[in-house]
Amino acid sequence: MSFTEPTEASRVVQYRAPDADPQTWLALAAGIDIEVVQYFLVSARCGCFMQAARSLNVRPTILRKHLAQLEEQLQRTLFMFKDSSLTLSRDGHQLHAQLLALAHERTLPVIEQPLIRLAVAQTLLHDILGRDLVSLLRRNASVRLEIISLDSDLSLQAVSADVVLWLAGTESPIPGPSFSTTEPQPLARLDFQPHIAKRYSRVTARPEHLDDLADFLLVQWQHERQVDSFRPWNALVEQRLAGVVQLHSYELMLEMIRCSACIGLLPGYMSRFDRGLIGLPGLFNQPMQRQVWLAVNEQSQDQAQVQMLVELILTTFEERRDWFQD
Template structure:
């Protein structure tokens, strides 16, 4: 690299240089914007500003993505050489630990977490699933979402946390796939359940408020499946004509499922609680996750009020 080329590359604004380097590496404006944690429109402005400054086009647009022009290849080589000379370190991102009840992660929060990662590819997120009181007591995290009684968040996390916040009250009903049951033939009494296979997620056996349902399952001598996978339980209800206990919002999550009301006199309810680690509550990255959770539950408010 000549002295003139080195001086030219070194004189580029670091933000513009970084925008170009990442775009050249990714070959895609959208992916580059995610990696830089900025909007794609802002990234394009940076690149347009750089091209104006250098008075040349740095990219050739192709059907399957971006390709560097001759001038772009030259600039990339110059910037790589400069980066090696200065040995610029990668900025470490703080690790955010999110512990969340498995069913809440699968049904409610998962989609918005995926959207967060699409917008910010540099985030460091440790997602821990909770499927029992034991796992809740053993976990250490920055943000915790768990299921407990409707009146009290106990048992809760074992480390110091902020005041637990109730996010949603969940009613639970036995559910069946619509395609396996005509309206007129759907069970409307406990005796009618004898003609159907029951499926139970094992962690629900420990839930006190589910005693009516657990009693029916425990009495079964045949036609019952118990398993540890929440996702597999859902699949069995969808595809195997099984009946299983699910939150009442499930018919909103999956229009092919329907709740069977009127089978039990005693309501089966749980509350979603959230708390933040007292030591990390003030961190901006933790507050970002807390805000995402609040927005998710607010947007799905009708799921819990139906």
């Protein structure tokens, strides 16, 4: 059979093998390579070659190649497509039952995946890294990954992780993780400025001076109240007697800027992440900047899964290099 997954039902051409006692060819089940047994059982369970490959952490072409060789070895068609769905053929069901019976006699190996812990600043997880992490999980359904969102310097210093991605000063990664790491690596310098939704601000009426903000509602993410480089913005918010919202959710702050005519402090790349938002440069004389830092736990830095995660992060930031350049 063809090991592809069509969008329409296709006619299945069965092998023209001579009729024989089912026990004759089923007796070969005990000699099937244990890895191929896993390929067959997982594909049968998932009903989808792509999902089976993700679960087994192998390329779909490798899985299909082994299953095609199995069909050739047994001279039986094991899978077929019915109404665009992958199902077992009659012979496939017989082999499936035989392999399950054998499974009670021999233990199929379960390859344990190491638990990889990624601690990442909430803004970076939401704006930059989230989409590529989703893509990673689509390709590898067997990964064991714990994602820890960092929303404060306290959480950063208390966390235990294999890979840490955080925001700190432009000259120093301190405060940083409290455990032993590799030398922190700077990935990008972020410039922060007030932002507003385009639909709530006509070009001719956009604020150009601090006094122009008097008629706008300001929104502040509480985590940033303690950021030293944000003192100009924080001082403006603190002196407000009205027209200010303070909250603990980064996502909610973004939503309020998008939908409530609020002005809030966001990274300069935000207009690339969300084209409905626009920065308001020139309101403050003092730049408000932070640096993205990356470090790896010294004890787990050589693990393949950790290196894969680090490579994903480096690639993500390299692909978005124009986001961080003036």
